[in-house]
Amino acid sequence: MLDERKLAVLRAVVEDYVSTNEPVGSKALAERHNLGVSPATVRNDMAVLEEQGYITQPHTSAGRVPTDKGYRLFVDRLSQIKPLSGAERRAIETFLAGAVDLDDVVTRTVRLLAQLTRQVAVVQYPSLIRSTVRHVELVPLTERRIMLVLITNTGRVEQRVVDLPDVVEDAQVAHLRAVLNACLDGCRLNRVPETVADLHERLPEEDRHVATTILSVLLETLVDRHDEKIVFAGAANLAGDFSVGLREVLEALEEQVVLMRLLGEASDSAALTVRIGSENPYSGLHGTSIVAAGYGSGDNELARLGVLGPTRMDYPVTMGAVRAVARYVGQILAGS
Amino acid sequence: MLDERKLAVLRAVVEDYVSTNEPVGSKALAERHNLGVSPATVRNDMAVLEEQGYITQPHTSAGRVPTDKGYRLFVDRLSQIKPLSGAERRAIETFLAGAVDLDDVVTRTVRLLAQLTRQVAVVQYPSLIRSTVRHVELVPLTERRIMLVLITNTGRVEQRVVDLPDVVEDAQVAHLRAVLNACLDGCRLNRVPETVADLHERLPEEDRHVATTILSVLLETLVDRHDEKIVFAGAANLAGDFSVGLREVLEALEEQVVLMRLLGEASDSAALTVRIGSENPYSGLHGTSIVAAGYGSGDNELARLGVLGPTRMDYPVTMGAVRAVARYVGQILAGS
DNA sequence: ACTTGGCACTCGGGAACACAGAGTGCCAAG
């Protein structure tokens, strides 16, 4: 159906279009990439590619431009992910290593990725659900108020002020704290509800009232944050580009929900997900592609990150950058 | 120098230009605002205003446009801050009241402000320096590692993992925690260094090693975060506007440092600060104005917030919104 | 002394038009 040379032509079209941002014609193409055939032959191939829907012309008598389908084929079969240079790798490492806490890791990551790809980077905070409890702290503030602090193994900290129904003594709080920690330490967050369910019975009568209040707040915290936090950076990078609907993209970026869906569900493996133009689930973002990957410490994927840019982007380079950053972030998180 | 009517003309020019985004001519102006004089008279006044530098014409034979100086006069003397409608006030209250923690308050605030003004909103996190210590928590993670958690009276939580030089026992940690809290509770963050200085001597010999490490991390935390965190929202609102250099603005927004300077130093009172076009300290932002205000609980200003939009903005409305939001946020923070 | 109507002038922006250049499709020959 598509012989070797036609694929080569498609690859050349994509590469040229990506680098020049102008429809590419048969002549220029035959020259720049030494295909060893004449422009006329290229024209014939192009005609076929167009018929099959891989490329298109903006108007008669203009060069060809890849369609979403064309990019898809390019990404799947015609390109190889381009690894970062040694210098870039080292830059990433040192830049990320300087982070002092989770917030800082995420902030640095998103900026790094934006700068590296010259596009808009998006990073999701490590999911609470998949991480485990490292410590629960109860801090008495007044005699009827305590602060509940939940620390996860990814370094994330959640806090809530709890108004208590009764006055509690410090000793009581200390006891509760000990019980909670004994019970929850190392527990996966999504298993907290079950784990906590039978806690009541193991408590002395006089603590139950207070414990109930605290536990309900704790559970609430987990539910509330089910909608995960997402940050982005590098919006300035798409300012100069008219091929994307700037307003729509900016709106999408500020909608956490939309962003979540764009990054996609946790993919099976640690593979890269690429969504090209109309493939993505938000109508305002045609003309835009997303390259995303999961990241995590060890096996379990904690969250996702990726970049968003014009459909006409340099996929090999972008994919390389996303993959590399995802790996490094995983390492950093695992190490802390 | 400028009689009553000339000022009225200037006001009319500003108002018309703001609402139409087109240079305003003498005829249209005389009609729309019933000034009771003929276009010719208006023309004379305009000539004077132009000579004085309050308005200008983009090219000969076009209408007039206010200059930065013109807007300045308008803001200072010709306009009144427009209070929000009752419905808007209630909307703010309920929206902000739903916040569960500091992060949430800030996030909600910045979105609210963006939506209310249809411009880019910027909110600075409450300053660490001006707040006080509510609690210091030390959480043993492993035998040579503890997590330091600092909770302030504004609900902000800072955390750091500390690697210790020696193995410590839980009892030691508990003791240190008690000492730290006794010593620092209610202490203003900017006074922490002094307060902590003589702590060494009051500690038993065997704790000093560990204490030194922890304290140095604690102090580091305070210094590190001297560059405060800032968030923004509503970037999509300036997408449709060609009068501002989109790229420059987006770049500025992602530079914390620049943003800090834009919001300005803590102003004397709780008054609004307005920076018009070239008045602001960053050259990429001519064509852009900033309306900012401090907010805080009670008297002391904790941080600042504001909006950023094209010089051609509706100042009375924007100022009203910023002032109102600043007040409500202050109340919320004071209450929690 | 200020206001007003009249009038000539200026200039930007849109419509109409022509034109060069890049690129195509097709065909006939290799």
Place this chain on the structure above:
DNA sequence: CTTGGCACTCTGTGTTCCCGAGTGCCAAGT
């Protein structure tokens, strides 16, 4: 199947032209 040739079709650009909004100035009116 490939290649060179050729006629054709567009877009983008530059030119010209003209309309209209708006101005500045002046002389007359109050």
